[in-house]
Amino acid sequence: MSQLSRRDFLKAATAITAMNIIPGARAGETGPLKVGLIGCGGRGNGAARDIMSAGKQLGIEVKVIAVADVFEDRAKGSQKGLNQAGADIKDDHVFVGLDAYKKLLETDVDIVILATPPGFRPEHFEAAVNAKKHVFMEKPVAVDPVGCKRVMSAGQKAKELGLSVVSGTQRRHSFSYRETIKRIQDGAIGDVVAAYAYWCQGGLWVREKHPNQSDLEWQLRNWLYFTWLSGDHIVEQHVHNIDVINWVMGTHPVSAFGMGGRQVRTAPKYGHIYDHFAVEFEYPNGARMLSMCRQIDGCDGRVSEFVVGTKGRSNCNGWIRGEKEWRYEGPNPNPYVQEHVHLLQSILKGEPINEAQNIAESTMTAIMGRESAYTGRTIRWEEMMKSEISLMPKELRFDMELPIPPVAMPGRPM
Structure with missing residues (x-):
């Protein structure tokens, strides 16, 4: 046989x-x-x-x-x-x-x-x-x-x-991130006391409004630039880096103190979102994360995370320095495919995985930072959890008028 x-x-x-x-x-x-x-x-x-x-x-x-x-x-x-x-x-x-x-x-x-x-x-x-x-x-x-x-x-x-x-x-499905963060959580750098998260790059695509387009069609096709569709780029893009720090910390922040603005992308085709944010998030243990994101051409770029502990520091993605030096040397398959491998494996094994709570908390963290920057106020987690803010229009029709909201001005009523 x-x-x-x-x-x-x-x-x-x-x-x-x-x-x-x-x-x-x-x-x-x-x-x-x-x-x-x-x-x-x-x-x-x-x-x-x-x-x-x-x-x-x-x-x-x-x-x-x-x-x-x-x-x-x-x-x-x-x-x-x-x-x-x-x-x-x-x-x-x-x-x-x-x-x-x-x-x-x-x-x-x-x-x-x-x-x-x-x-x-x-x-x-x-x-x-x-x-x-x-x-x-x-x-x-x-x-x-x-x-x-x-x-x-x-x-x-x-x-x-x-x-x-x-x-x-x-x-969260990258082998180098998973192994590095596991070691951090096992104490490789001691207690985490500070964190840094960045997504700073040039501008993204934009769609001009054509004469025959309705407000709704244009906004849907140009969705990055409308908060009701994208959440602003601190939410739409920078949530990746914020999620890494929440993962390291094992929880979400308790407050956000932020600022931002719309300095370069000011034309109507860019809707009403900001082009830069800087937010300090505080975690339950008192540790702070500095979060920075920017979408402006001609500036230096940085897309990364970094944490500092009482016994060392790490980039969360492959190396640890301090009392215990370490570098990841294992395989690192494409994480965009690996996240689907993990999904399929969970289904086939009958062992469901559920990331809804984690990503909802990281999304809420980013929104908390946005709201702090938009208003000029310190925003706390419990305030967000009680909030009834809903940006989605009550109904959508292609013949409806959908004016561009005003750009948020800190210190002024929205």
Whole structure:
């Protein structure tokens, strides 16, 4: 009798597991894990490709079979591009419109990728959990305190239903970050007394408003520059670095004291968001984090994290210096793929992972910093948790007027 290789054995075991626990799998055939993409921009298409790559890495078939987007050109563009990459998206599984996500969730997909502008994330996450789908959701997961609390609640329901939830905080799935932070938490640098988080770079893409565009269409296509859609760049982008420090500290800050402004990107096409922030966050143990983010061309860049302890210091991502010198020398696969590997493994093993609370807290941390900068006030965590601030319009129609909000001015009523 021929002997199975270890690789063949693992593939066979994985297939058997899939038959037993994956929704829609039938005895005698494994079938692919079916994925639906909600939000067909660059990050959504990237995530769809990454989850298919993760399936190949694990030796299982993962197929994107449905896409949904507000705009037809986006949805059909995803269908074409992803099918060329190995997806199987039929015309009747391309959904368009403000309610497109609801139609996708009615299909037999096992996993949904949520990659629309973040303002929609709480509503879409709640709907996905109610539809009993496993979820990969891009960060951030909200743009306001009400949205964060909705995600926390839906995340708890997902846990009760045995659903896996992974967020797009890929540093948490990076081998070098994981090993370094484990050592920090095990005491390699003593007690952490100070932390630093940075995302400073040049400007990003921007979309001019065309004469035939409605307010809503333009803002949706130019979503980075409207707080109700992106949360401002401290939330949309810098949440990655803030999340790393929360991870190191094992908790969220208790307060934020911040400032920021709109010094260079002042044209109307840039909506009303800031182009720089600097925030001091205080943690329960009294440690402070200095958080800085900037999107201005022609300036020096820095995207990193750094922590100082009573016995050493670390970049959180590969080295520790001090009493115990150490450098990570192990493998470091692409974390954008690895986060999907971890999601698929959790589903196949029947051991759900749930990152909803962590990413909701990191999103709330970033929002707390934004609100401090916008108002000029020290903002405390309990204030955010009690806040009823909700930036999402009560209804959305393409014929509605949607004026650009005024730029936040610290010290003045908003």
